[in-house]
Amino acid sequence: MVSERLVIDALGAKGDGIGRGANGMAFVPFALPGEILRVEREGNRAEIVDIEVPSTERREPPCPHFGACGGCDLQHASEELYRAFKRDVVVEAFRREGVEAEIGELVPCPPASRRRAVFSAVRADTRILFGFHEAASNRISEIDTCLVATPQIVKRLAFFKKLAALLIDRKRELRMTVTETLSGLDISVDDAAKLTPALRQAAVKLALDPAIARLSVSGETIVEARPPQITIDGLPVLLPPGAFLQAVASAEDAMARVALGHLAGLKTVADLFCGVGAFALRMARTQAVHAVEFDAPALAALDQARRGVAGLKPVTLERRDLMRRPVTAKELEKFAGVLFDPPRAGAEAQCHELAKSKVRRIAAVSCNPTTLARDAAILVAGGYRLISVTPIDQFLWSHHVEAVALFER
Structure with a gap:
C-alpha cells in the first residue's frame, strides 16, 4: 500500500x-x-x-453498518448530490452511445420500502456470518438492521441467520432471497447443504414460524403454510419460489405509469421478458397482450393470475428464450406496441429485430443504463425516435439506477 x-x-x-x-x-x-x-x-x-x-x-450516514456493508454506498452524500449522481449515470450512458435523449428527473425511492432482499451467509470457523457483501469484496458484513428493507424483513433478521446456520453448506456461500408478501415472508434458499431427513425435519420445524408463508430450498418447497401472494395493480398473483419481483412496489408503479402511459390506446401489445406479469396484467385491463418469458414457473403464475380475473382483455402466453431466439420482425407485425424489461445484459438481439419492425411504440424498462443506451442506439439507427428517458430509484443509497425509455416511429 x-x-x-x-x-x-x-x-x-x-x-x-x-x-x-x-x-x-x-x-x-x-x-x-x-x-x-x-x-x-x-x-x-x-x-x-x-x-x-x-x-x-x-452528510452523516444514517446506518450503523455504512462503510462495511456494501449495499448502500452513497449514504454520505446530500440528497441533492445523490439524485444528481443517479441521473448523471443515465445521462453519461446515453452520451457514450451518441444517443441524444431527454433525461427526466430521478423518481425517488423511500427508505424501508424494499420488499425483496438477497442475503448471504458463510461459515467462518465456528461462526456464521450473515448479511450483505462488503463493497467490491467476497467478504460478508454482518448486519443487525437495514434501513432500506421493509420493517417486516428487518424484524426477522435474527431468524434468517438462525435458518442460514441450519442450512449452510460447509464449503460454499449460502444465498437467501426473502420477499415480503401479503401472506407473510417467502424465503428461498440456494446453495444450501444437502437435505438429509434430519435436516429437512429441523428446517420444517423452524419454518413453522407464523411470520413465514413458505420456505423453499434449492427450488424445493419445504413448508408452505400459505401461498405467497402479491397484488399487481390490485390483481392477485401467487409467486413461484424465488421468483423475480421488482424490489420496491412504488418503483414498479412508477415504471408502469411511464411505460404504460406511452402504450395507452394501442389495441395489441407484446410484453417481452414479462416475468410474473408486472406490466402484462396492468395492460390487460385495456389491451390484448402477448406475454413472452423463458422462466416456466413465472409464466405459469401469470397464467393462473389472468385466469382468476374477470373482464381482462385476451392474454396469450409464450415460453421463449428471447436471448437466443428473439421475436422476429415478421412476428412483430401483429403488435402496435412492445414493452421489454430484460435482465442486466439487455435485449440486444431483440432490439435488432425491433429495429427492422413496424411497431409504432416501444417502452424499454431497464436496470442497467449502459445496456439500455446500447439498445436505444440500435432502435434509433433503425428509425425510431427516442422521446424520453426517466431514471427511477429502486435501490436506495446505492449506485444502481433503473430507467424507462420511450420510442416511437
Missing part, C-alpha cells in the same frame, strides 16, 4: 470518488467531489485514511 494525498474530482458510475495524485488516477469508495484526502492505495484502488477537506455535500 502506498500513502498519498488525493483531490477528488468526480464520482464514478459505481459511486466511487475519482481523483488524481502523484501515482495517477485512483478510485476511492465513500469519497465525494471536492474533497482532499489522505489515502492508502494499491494500483488504482484507494482507501480513505483521513479527510483533510470534506465536501460541503457530505
Whole structure:
C-alpha cells in the first residue's frame, strides 16, 4: 500500500470518488467531489485514511453498518448530490452511445420500502456470518438492521441467520432471497447443504414460524403454510419460489405509469421478458397482450393470475428464450406496441429485430443504463425516435439506477 494525498474530482458510475495524485488516477469508495484526502492505495484502488477537506455535500450516514456493508454506498452524500449522481449515470450512458435523449428527473425511492432482499451467509470457523457483501469484496458484513428493507424483513433478521446456520453448506456461500408478501415472508434458499431427513425435519420445524408463508430450498418447497401472494395493480398473483419481483412496489408503479402511459390506446401489445406479469396484467385491463418469458414457473403464475380475473382483455402466453431466439420482425407485425424489461445484459438481439419492425411504440424498462443506451442506439439507427428517458430509484443509497425509455416511429 502506498500513502498519498488525493483531490477528488468526480464520482464514478459505481459511486466511487475519482481523483488524481502523484501515482495517477485512483478510485476511492465513500469519497465525494471536492474533497482532499489522505489515502492508502494499491494500483488504482484507494482507501480513505483521513479527510483533510470534506465536501460541503457530505452528510452523516444514517446506518450503523455504512462503510462495511456494501449495499448502500452513497449514504454520505446530500440528497441533492445523490439524485444528481443517479441521473448523471443515465445521462453519461446515453452520451457514450451518441444517443441524444431527454433525461427526466430521478423518481425517488423511500427508505424501508424494499420488499425483496438477497442475503448471504458463510461459515467462518465456528461462526456464521450473515448479511450483505462488503463493497467490491467476497467478504460478508454482518448486519443487525437495514434501513432500506421493509420493517417486516428487518424484524426477522435474527431468524434468517438462525435458518442460514441450519442450512449452510460447509464449503460454499449460502444465498437467501426473502420477499415480503401479503401472506407473510417467502424465503428461498440456494446453495444450501444437502437435505438429509434430519435436516429437512429441523428446517420444517423452524419454518413453522407464523411470520413465514413458505420456505423453499434449492427450488424445493419445504413448508408452505400459505401461498405467497402479491397484488399487481390490485390483481392477485401467487409467486413461484424465488421468483423475480421488482424490489420496491412504488418503483414498479412508477415504471408502469411511464411505460404504460406511452402504450395507452394501442389495441395489441407484446410484453417481452414479462416475468410474473408486472406490466402484462396492468395492460390487460385495456389491451390484448402477448406475454413472452423463458422462466416456466413465472409464466405459469401469470397464467393462473389472468385466469382468476374477470373482464381482462385476451392474454396469450409464450415460453421463449428471447436471448437466443428473439421475436422476429415478421412476428412483430401483429403488435402496435412492445414493452421489454430484460435482465442486466439487455435485449440486444431483440432490439435488432425491433429495429427492422413496424411497431409504432416501444417502452424499454431497464436496470442497467449502459445496456439500455446500447439498445436505444440500435432502435434509433433503425428509425425510431427516442422521446424520453426517466431514471427511477429502486435501490436506495446505492449506485444502481433503473430507467424507462420511450420510442416511437
